[in-house]
Amino acid sequence: MSPASVFVCLSLTLLSDYPVIRVKPDHSGVVTDGVKHSMNPFCEIAVEEAVKLKEKKFIKEVVAVSCGPTQVTETIRTALAMGCDRGIHVEVSGKDYEAMGPLQIAKIFAALAKKEEASLVILGKQAIDDDCNQTGQMTAALLDWPQGTFASEVTIDGEKVKVVREIDGGLETIKISMPAVLTADLRLNTPRYATLPNIMKAKKKKIANMKPADLGVDMVSRVEVLRVDEPPTRLAGVKVETVDDLVAKLKANGTI
Amino acid sequence: TRECLLTNAHAHTNISQAARQKNSDTFSCGLYTWRWKCSSAVTPRITSHYTICPRDKDPRWEGVEMERFADEADVVIVGGGPAGLSAAIRLKQLANEQEKELRVCLVEKASQIGAHTLSGACLEPSALNELFSDWKERGAPLNTPVTEDVFSLLTKKYRIPVPMLPGLPMNNHGNYIVRLGHFVRWLGEQAEELGVEIYPGYAAAEVLFHEDGSVKGIATNDVGIAKDGSPKDVFERGMELHAKVTLFGEGCHGHLAKQLYRQFNLRENCEPQTYAIGLKEVWLIDEKKWRPGRVEHSVGWPLNRNTYGGSFLYHLNEGEPLVALGVVVGLDYTNPYLSPFREFQRWKHHPFIAKTLEGGNRIAYGARALNEGGYQCLPKVTFPGGMLIGCSPGFMNVPKIKGTHTAMKSGMLAAEAIFPKVTAKDLASETAGLHVPEYEDNLKKSWIWKELYSVRNIRPSFHSYFGLYGGMVYTGVFYWILRGKEPWTLKHAGLDSAQLRPAKECTAIEYPKPDGKLSFDLLSSVALSGTNHEGDQPPHLTLKDDSVPVANNLAIYDGPEQRFCPAGVYEYVPLETGEGMRLQINAQNCVHCKTCDIKDPSQNINWVVPEGSGGPAYNGM
Numbered sequence: 021m022s023p024a025s026v027f028v029c030l031s032l033t034l035l036s037d038y039p040v041i042r043v044k045p046d047h048s049g050v051v052t053d054g055v056k057h058s059m060n061p062f063c064e065i066a067v068e069e070a071v072k073l074k075e076k077k078f079i080k081e082v083v084a085v086s087c088g089p090t091q092v093t094e095t096i097r098t099a100l101a102m103g104c105d106r107g108i109h110v111e112v113s114g115k116d117y118e119a120m121g122p123l124q125i126a127k128i129f130a131a132l133a134k135k136e137e138a139s140l141v142i143l144g145k146q147a148i149d150d151d152c153n154q155t156g157q158m159t160a161a162l163l164d165w166p167q168g169t170f171a172s173e174v175t176i177d178g179e180k181v182k183v184v185r186e187i188d189g190g191l192e193t194i195k196i197s198m199p200a201v202l203t204a205d206l207r208l209n210t211p212r213y214a215t216l217p218n219i220m221k222a223k224k225k226k227i228a229n230m231k232p233a234d235l236g237v238d239m240v241s242r243v244e245v246l247r248v249d250e251p252p253t254r255l256a257g258v259k260v261e262t263v264d265d266l267v268a269k270l271k272a273n274g275t276i
Numbered sequence: 277t278r279e280c281l282l283t284n285a286h287a288h289t290n291i292s293q294a295a296r297q298k299n300s301d302t303f304s305c306g307l308y309t310w311r312w313k314c315s316s317a318v319t320p321r322i323t324s325h326y327t328i329c330p331r332d333k334d335p336r337w338e339g340v341e342m343e344r345f346a347d348e349a350d351v352v353i354v355g356g357g358p359a360g361l362s363a364a365i366r367l368k369q370l371a372n373e374q375e376k377e378l379r380v381c382l383v384e385k386a387s388q389i390g391a392h393t394l395s396g397a398c399l400e401p402s403a404l405n406e407l408f409s410d411w412k413e414r415g416a417p418l419n420t421p422v423t424e425d426v427f428s429l430l431t432k433k434y435r436i437p438v439p440m441l442p443g444l445p446m447n448n449h450g451n452y453i454v455r456l457g458h459f460v461r462w463l464g465e466q467a468e469e470l471g472v473e474i475y476p477g478y479a480a481a482e483v484l485f486h487e488d489g490s491v492k493g494i495a496t497n498d499v500g501i502a503k504d505g506s507p508k509d510v511f512e513r514g515m516e517l518h519a520k521v522t523l524f525g526e527g528c529h530g531h532l533a534k535q536l537y538r539q540f541n542l543r544e545n546c547e548p549q550t551y552a553i554g555l556k557e558v559w560l561i562d563e564k565k566w567r568p569g570r571v572e573h574s575v576g577w578p579l580n581r582n583t584y585g586g587s588f589l590y591h592l593n594e595g596e597p598l599v600a601l602g603v604v605v606g607l608d609y610t611n612p613y614l615s616p617f618r619e620f621q622r623w624k625h626h627p628f629i630a631k632t633l634e635g636g637n638r639i640a641y642g643a644r645a646l647n648e649g650g651y652q653c654l655p656k657v658t659f660p661g662g663m664l665i666g667c668s669p670g671f672m673n674v675p676k677i678k679g680t681h682t683a684m685k686s687g688m689l690a691a692e693a694i695f696p697k698v699t700a701k702d703l704a705s706e707t708a709g710l711h712v713p714e715y716e717d718n719l720k721k722s723w724i725w726k727e728l729y730s731v732r733n734i735r736p737s738f739h740s741y742f743g744l745y746g747g748m749v750y751t752g753v754f755y756w757i758l759r760g761k762e763p764w765t766l767k768h769a770g771l772d773s774a775q776l777r778p779a780k781e782c783t784a785i786e787y788p789k790p791d792g793k794l795s796f797d798l799l800s801s802v803a804l805s806g807t808n809h810e811g812d813q814p815p816h817l818t819l820k821d822d823s824v825p826v827a828n829n830l831a832i833y834d835g836p837e838q839r840f841c842p843a844g845v846y847e848y849v850p851l852e853t854g855e856g857m858r859l860q861i862n863a864q865n866c867v868h869c870k871t872c873d874i875k876d877p878s879q880n881i882n883w884v885v886p887e888g889s890g891g892p893a894y895n896g897m
């Protein structure tokens with residue numbers, strides 16, 4: 021049985037690398053209004069991998085899925101422009117969106133993957149705004165599917181997937197059966213640009229709309245954010261001339 | 277950097293750049309022969325952009341598919357700022373009223389509408405009232421009506437108040453303090469609702485021409501070119517957007533407009549445009565010091581009487597105690613040691629300004645060039661196949677320091693002139709691209725023209741020996757009393773880039789070190805602009821001749837680009853081997869202000885558009 025459809029699950033993140041992020045005056049979170057949002061870079065890599073697999077004819081259809089408010093449709097369009105066939109937008113907004121975390125998202129993705137009979141679910145390894153690195157693993161657990169996380173190389177071999185994983189000790193190669201969940205790491209591929217003609221064509225591709233309730237998912241979060249603070253400003257270091265000075269200073273401030 | 281003498285049997289006789297940098301990733305020998313026009317000194321290669329190093333003769337581009345996908349629209353608009361968006365909105369309003377189909381496409385180089393917008397700003401709602409009489413109901417973010425207007429003449433320690441009499445151009449009664457980026461974002465939303473196709477993240481990189489020389493449309497930027505100019509695996513050609521008329525709303529000193537001026541000789545009957553650089557910060561201040569609706573302007577310290585410039589400080593009223601403040605410095609300054617950025621930083625230490633900022637936090641920074649030429653510098657704005665709108669030709673009212681209302685109005689007038697022609701049953705036109713001279717006629721009959729004419733002599737009146745004081749007296753006498761009806765028209769000083777005096781004739785300026793509380797260093801400021809670009813692409817600050825910066829700019833003017841660039845793009849660093857300096861271009865820092873293209877005394881720098889989405893990430897600037 022050749023794999024039918026692959027789900028690529030996307031996240032819309034605050035592009036936290038370069039725009040300026042500041043904490044809200046009430047310390048409940050960061051200011052997101054007007055800040056540049058775009059597709060999570062690891063999710064771009066996931067989309068690229070899925071499209072590559074389709075181009076090599078290992079899979080028939082790539083579906084891009086994302087959860088969030090209306091802004092998220094732009095991200096799905098970009099994925100469609102990169103080569104996905106259709107999109108699914110799971111609408112989550114307002115308080116539900118602010119409280120949404122990896123568990124809720126994983127529940128949604130798991131429910132969708134089952135409903136649409138996906139053979140592969142590919143995600144980015146983590147979102148660059150919260151750096152949780154949990155959604156892929158949770159999705160696999162909820163589905164009771166094997167997982168190939170931190171993938172830097174993916175090869176489909178009949179009914180199985182060979183995944184080279186980047187781990188602390190080096191590279192680990194595993195073979196898992198499909199259906200499976202994969203999460204993309206940095207070196208998996210270089211995502212293609214979503215060119216303007218493709219963006220225009222993507223406007224004609226379908227994006228289905230649904231709500232978490234339609235999938236029977238309960239969005240209640242068991243995590244409560246108490247407070248968000250900026251990291252403390254780094255204090256200047258003190259330079260000393262000799263080892264004796266160093267010892268004296270350490271004694272003076274009670275370290276030794 | 278080691279130089280290699282490279283020769284090749286298939287010698288190219290283009291006079292091209294010199295040695296490859298030894299750390300170039302795709303170093304390949306034996307490609308070019310080069311000859312030096314001037315010195316025998318070694319210049320490391322800086323420029324690799326295809327506008328300077330053509331790809332058709334470059335062997336690395338052999339066999340690369342260069343065909344572009346093309347699409348047709350009725351009107352294409354370059355630039356998603358107030359002018360471009362107002363034109364798009366007006367076109368769609370007319371189309372909907374008259375139940376006609378009209379495809380309007382707008383391309384914008386920023387990743388989202390408003391991300392490259394920077395302005396003070398005090399908005400005069402005249403044009404907005406004409407565009408959307410119900411703007412309040414639609415939620416336009418004009419939240420801060422001006423409540424007090426304060427003008428000062430600063431000396432090093434003191435402040436001389438100048439009465440803000442009604443009728444003076446700086447009087448702001450009836451205006452709103454806005455975060456222009458948010459206003460532009462709102463305009464973008466209105467435009468999309470009306471059916472305008474907006475494509476942020478795609479820059480117009482090339483103007484396309486029909487066989488008969490009229491404008492056919494634009495092509496967006498290619499993506500996936502490596503830093504050394506070679507194609508990467510992800511290389512993709514840009515796309516062509518063809519239109520019956522193309523509107524160019526690139527803002528002050530647009531790079532395509534620069535090309536169009538030459539192509540169609542649009543500047544033969546006007547003075548060369550003169551500019552200023554505006555640097556701006558947004559601060560979250562102590563609530564006790566916050567006076568929402570308060571507008572403060574100043575002239576004088578730290579600039580001397582012969583350097584045009586001034587400052588602004590506006591208290592916004594949007595829930596948090598935010599102030600927008602900044603300094604504008606005329607780019608016709610003569611001392612190459614002047615650094616507009618450092619003037620801005622030291623201005624904040626003046627007691628009158630410092631007292632507002634003390635205890636506050638800086639949350640944003642940015643900079644942009646603006647027009648100072650006014651009436652005398654207006655070019656011809658229409659040509660076969662296109663027209664120029666907004667700050668690109670330059671409708672800013674300099675003494676009022678407002679250009680948004682005139683930019684919007686120019687966009688609307690353009691739309692009104694184009695609409696009947698572009699929807700007409702038979703497109704009777706001499707040229708393949710539509711020529712719509714009615715736009716220029718309408719401009720001349722509108723309030724834009726009257727306004728610009730009445731203030732035309734204020735800016736040039738600063739050019740006398742009395743400098744600032746002469747200008748203030750002139751404004752007081754001729755503008756306030758005579759409303760600009762005097763029969764003469766003063767001239768500007770000429771090209772800004774020609775005003776610099778050689779470094780040896782000038783004294784270096786001692787700037788105070790930034791204290792980290794009120795004033796800051798350049799790099800931490802650039803970080804606050806959120807600017808970034810794809811690193812592996814040719815620098816978009818292209819040099820026509822790589823040897824000129826060291827030979828001319830550094831030798832004669834002590835490298836003024838190190839000082840006038842508000843983002844630290846240009847640095848003169850010692851050569852790795854041997855003696856001498858080289859110019860290092862940190863293109864990733866660029867905030868797209870265009871000052872270098874304007875002020876370079878050698879006029880060797882040609883700013884072109886980088887890959888779309890690159891540039892600053894301003895949020896409500």
